[in-house]
Amino acid sequence: MWRSRFLRGAGCLLQGTGCIPCKPSHLPPWRYLSFYQPCLNPVLQRSLRAPAWYCFENRLRPAFALYFCRTLRKDAKSIMDFPAQPLTVTDIKQYLRSKDIPFYDGYSCLHAPSIFMEPGPEGSGKENYSLFIDKTTGQFQCKETLVEGSWEDLQDCIEVMLNENQTSISPNVLLGFPESMEEQEEREMEMKEVQRIWSSSVPFSDLLDEEVQLIKTMFLIGKLTNATLKKFGVRFFKPTKSLVFPWFSAHDSGLRGVKLLSAAVKGDGQVVYTEATVPKISSYHNLFGLPLIGRKDGEVVLTGREIDSMAVSQATGLPSLALPRGVSCLPPILLPYLEQFKKVTLWLGGDMRSWEASKIFSRKLGLKRCSLIRPGDFQPCPSEALAQGRNLPRIVKASIPAAHKSIVSFKQLREDVYGELANVEQVAGIQWSRFPELNRILKGHRKGELTVLTGPTGSGKTTFISEFALDLCMQGVNTLWGSFEINNVRLAKIMLTQFAKQRLEENLDQYDMWADKFEDLPLYFMTFHGQQNIKTVLDTMQHAVYLYDISHVIIDNLQFMMGQENLSVDKFAVQDHIIGAFRKFATNSCCHVTLIIHPRKEEDDKELQTASIFGTAKASQEADNVLILQEKKLVTCPGRRSLQVAKNRFDGDVGIFPLEFNKASLTFSALVKGKQKLRKVKVDKNNSTEEIEETELKEKSEKAPKPAKAKTSKTVKGSAALKNTTDGEGKDQ
Ligand SMILES: Nc1ncnc2c1ncn2[C@@H]1O[C@H](COP(=O)(O)OP(=O)(O)OP(=O)(O)O)[C@@H](O)[C@H]1O
Known part of the structure; x- marks a missing residue:
């Protein structure tokens, strides 16, 4: 396959190393070799105006990034680097117009004649345009030559083409240098397999x-x-x-x-x-089923599994395609292949997760052309519907438009409400496999929520949240880390240790085996380190949601966003603004945001409470969940941590449970043998929790009960009390 060699985005590999001169000596020998090869490429030589190696403020200059990233494309996959300038569709259109390049507006992409092919005969219609430019990211793809790359790459190619007074540019130019030996070998082996x-x-x-x-x-x-x-x-x-x-x-x-x-x-x-x-x-x-699609087909049913697409095709005669990774993501690289359809029906499965995914995917595909099939007893996934002898054409016909109006009546909501009532377990969200107690109290991890975690300095917040997020990620939750405090290498080391549940320093022979498995997790890291501007961070998160269908973002920690804001403004007002922005992002992007916030200074012997979160009450008001990592609280075991759920907007249950830290595996999830001490807490009107009773519970943590029935002795209903009691709380140091 042709591939643009201009891919950017790996400059971040030096993230965390400080601002250092970027010499090839940083690279292992095989990378060192290929590092120089781009210099031979004529397009690069012409289009790069500053072919020097240096980095500025921890970020590689774009010119350098062009060189660097190509050779490290593989490693760059899981690192989120945001394009230098956030791009809008208006920017893309303006640029194309300024270069006299015709285009028309598609659903997710702009369509233009390919610059990588000689123009067709006069009058060849726009239906033959084969260059697709993603309206959100500017990424381009030529369906005829299979050249693809970033918006900056496309601009470089257009500039070179126009400077040379040519009507097209050969894709061969882009392939002037080979893949690394390692990449080539890997690809050959895969193809043989x-x-x-x-x-x-x-x-x-x-x-x-x-x-x-x-x-x-x-x-x-x-x-x-x-x-x-x-x-x-x-x-x-x-x-x-x-x-x-x-x-x-x-x-x-x-x-x-x-x-x-x-x-x-x-x-x-x-x-x-x-x-x-x-x-x-x-x-x-x-996109399974693509070869069966005719050029004139204007309608398609999108499914999450191959057998579902076959069921739809057989029972309805409609064209049907299956997404390669089911409900977990819709990679933008596939969007050009879906542009021809005026109507897209999403029938991704028969559970709530598929329903949520179909709503999210329809935004990428263009809401107006999408209709959704709501899961239900009579509308299971297509293959099940076929097996049950249901009328699939009727189910497809009854699909509901994805675009909804701003004002709705209960009539339009009643099916949604029924869906929530009939699928309590699924609505409760993804269950942790390592923290059954969290399932019991919080019920699960849900999209679109904001979780705030606080805890004393050095108590293990990062270590805990790392395992908390890893657990979800291992279950297919696409995760993005914004670790501003510790660099990505250290964070990945902690996560890998928790993943392997052992000290890998002593088992280096197992490193590759664990790293291979770890690499397959849907896990991405932002490349920022140290103080960051909130807008840049939010733009990156938005970008990641679009590209990788991220549904959980972890920000460690909020204080690193404060320094960049206007210091003449009240720092609490700044923090409130930032929290508000994360809240809005979580809701609008249907993405869970977990935010670590330091506590305000408390006396050492005092337990933290919701009101201990630094700043005003905004954080606890906006948060759906408040978690507090409590230190040295159990008298029998000084130094042991416990996790307190101090707010749970979903169903109000709050509570506290002990965490058993294992220093070798850096995990908190080690199973506690024998009896555990668990405490009931009560919530007073000041939103502080108070221990009222100690009960000994037999170890139940291995079998978390069904969320709907999860009322145990250690949890208390308290959402009503918690929701608004923090209003009007004053500022504190
Ligand atoms: N329960 C624990 N018992 C002992 N050591 C722990 C525990 N949890 C974490 N640690 C260790 O303490 C150190 C600090 O942990 P971590 O960075 O997770 O804390 P933190 O609360 O995020 O710190 P900060 O307040 O600086 O953000 C790490 O070396 C970690 O391995």
Whole structure:
């Protein structure tokens, strides 16, 4: 595949090293070599006006970033670097107009004639425009030549083309230098693996009838016909008993990858389905079903799984595509392939998570053309609907428009309300697997909420929140870290240790094994360190939500945003403004924000409370959840921490539970043996908690009860008391 070599974004790898001269000596030998190669590229030589190596204020100058990032593209994946200037669609349009480049407005992209191909004959219509420019990020993609890159890269190419009085620019110029040896080898190995799996997989027509029946029963696709499986090119891979879904290039129909869906029967007779892709999931960009889409098709049903798309196609005759990573994300790189559809129906699954994802994805796709299928008893996911003999065309027809009006009546809300009542567990959010006590009190981790964590200096806030977020990330919550206090390398080291649950210093031979697994987590880091401007941080978060469907952002900590603001303004007013901005972001972007805020100075022997959060009462008012890491509170175990949930807007339960710190694995989640002391707390009218009773509970933490019934002796209802009692709290030092 052609790929622009201009990708930016890895300058951040030097993040945390301070402002140092960026010499190639910082790089290992193989990178050192490829570091110089870009200099040979004529486009770069012409378009770069300052080919020097230096960094400024901890950020690489753009000119340098062009060189640097190309060679480190792989590493750059999980690092969030924000484009030098936030971009608007108006900026993009103005630039194109100023260069006399025709374009028209699509749903998510601007469409323009490709500058990487000779212009077509006079009058070739705009329906043939093959250059797609993402309206949000400016990233471009040429569907004909498969060249892609950033907005700055496209501008560079246009400048060079116009300077040379040419009507197009050859994509070959962009490929003037090879991938690193390591990258090449990796890609070749992957392609060999793809070919090996594909050629040893068997088409359904070559299987015996009994085998076909058995496979269909195993994968719950009894109603899918052999003709449908054949139409989508599905095969069966006997060695792992997997269905094989091919990824064919939309460009030349070549095989680019495979996804294997395997079924295994567990001890208790339950069937567990697992997916694996080659290439690995982060570069697996298959819209399954794309080769079957005709140029004139104007409608599509988007699903979260391959078997769902086949069910839709078979039962409705409508074109249907499956997203490569299901409900977890819709990578913008796929958007150009969805531009041709005037109507997109999202039927991502039958649970609340799919419903939330479909609402979020429809924003990216353009609300006006999207309709959503609301999950419900009679509207499960498509393959289940087919299996149950439901009327799929009617379900698709009954989909509801994604764009809703500003004013609605209860009639329009009643289905949403019913959905929430009927799916209490799912509405409660993602459950922590390492912190069952949190599930019991907070019920789960929900999108769009703001959590504030406070705790004494050095008590372990970062360490705790790192594991708290890692737990969610391991369950598919796309996570973005803004660690301003400790650098990303140190943070990643803590997380990796918690992930491996052991001291890796002593087991370095296992490092690669753990790092490989860790790399597959949907985890991203902002490249900022030290004091930051709130606007830049929010722009980066917005950018990440769009690119990676981030649904959890952690900011460690708020105090690092304060220094950049106008110091002549009251510092509490500044903090309130920042908290308000994060609150708004969480709500508008449907993204959970966890904010660490230092406490104000308290006497050492006093427990912290909600009112101990630094600043005014704004933080606790705006927060949906307030967590306090309490230190040295249990008399029997001095130094032990406990976590107090001091506010829980979702259902009001608050409480406190002990945390067991394991220094080797840096985890707080080690299971406590025997009996635990758990305390009831009561909430007084000043919003402070007070211990009223100590109860000994048998260790129950392994089996968190269903959220709906989770009323235990250590939690008390208190949301009403908590919601407004902080109003009018005064400022403090
Ligand atoms: N419960 C604990 N018991 C002992 N040591 C701990 C505990 N939790 C964390 N630590 C260690 O204490 C140090 C500081 O932890 P951490 O940086 O997480 O604290 P913090 O509250 O975020 O600090 P700060 O107030 O500076 O932001 C780390 O070395 C960490 O491993």
